[in-house]
Amino acid sequence: MKKIDAILLKIFLYELPILVFYAISIAFFGLETAAKENVYAKVWYDFGGLLIFGSWMAVSICISIRLIMSSSFRCNVLSKITFLKEQDEREVVLTGQAAKTTMLTTLAILIFLFCLSCFQFSVYRIPPEQAVDGKNRVLTLGFDFKLLDDSQQKGSSEDNEKADIISYSALPISSSTVIIGIIGWQIISYNYLMRRAMK
Amino acid sequence: MTKTSPQLKIINRLNVFRAEHRLTQEQLAKEIGVTRATIVAIEGGGYNPSLELAFRIVRYFKTDINTIFSVEEETE
Numbered sequence: 193m194k195k196i197d198a199i200l201l202k203i204f205l206y207e208l209p210i211l212v213f214y215a216i217s218i219a220f221f222g223l224e225t226a227a228k229e230n231v232y233a234k235v236w237y238d239f240g241g242l243l244i245f246g247s248w249m250a251v252s253i254c255i256s257i258r259l260i261m262s263s264s265f266r267c268n269v270l271s272k273i274t275f276l277k278e279q280d281e282r283e284v285v286l287t288g289q290a291a292k293t294t295m296l297t298t299l300a301i302l303i304f305l306f307c308l309s310c311f312q313f314s315v316y317r318i319p320p321e322q323a324v325d326g327k328n329r330v331l332t333l334g335f336d337f338k339l340l341d342d343s344q345q346k347g348s349s350e351d352n353e354k355a356d357i358i359s360y361s362a363l364p365i366s367s368s369t370v371i372i373g374i375i376g377w378q379i380i381s382y383n384y385l386m387r388r389a390m391k
Numbered sequence: 392m393t394k395t396s397p398q399l400k401i402i403n404r405l406n407v408f409r410a411e412h413r414l415t416q417e418q419l420a421k422e423i424g425v426t427r428a429t430i431v432a433i434e435g436g437g438y439n440p441s442l443e444l445a446f447r448i449v450r451y452f453k454t455d456i457n458t459i460f461s462v463e464e465e466t467e
Binding site: 280285 | 424425426428429432438440441443444
């Protein structure tokens, strides 16, 4: 099992920079459109998408399951992603402190993001005939919490009459971005705290 | 009113013993199986070793634990 774990981890780590390069070539160099005209771009587009991204995702799922199940694998991954290996008891203590601080700051970020995702406010203008005491600007504050994502939201005819001035409902970033942000935060925060404590 | 136990401070004379045995921090660290940073931290009072490590240290110097490590009450 240790050999398989090592292979999985190597695939995961070595494919990551290729994947980043692939994502950059799609986002900034228009690889998708270039693939329709250029044969090399098409090969890179297909190879990157199918082989690299596909295998990386499959390996990521396997690694996630192994991370949950195996404590020795967790230690192995930790030393790989932080480039630090616990060499004695003091470093084990420092690891614990860094992990605790990272966990608590991540919890704080998650609570903050939860509040932001539930909070809603909007300032809008209503038609003059609906104005109250001659005031046609309305501020609404709301709290929206849904356990299940319901994307089929239909605007009523009343909503169409409103002219939005400022409107905020939930976070303007995708859940994938939030998850990547939190993963990045965990790794950076842990690394920073460990290195600072080691000095 | 709850009775709080006094704060204890662990004092060590590791640097004295190390100097007497003409050892560098690196050499001592290698002998007892820790990093040099840990020896630096113990000598500077920034880290209190576990009982296991404390006994490894005193066993290396062939002495008893009270000669290297002692405890004093911290006054506020």
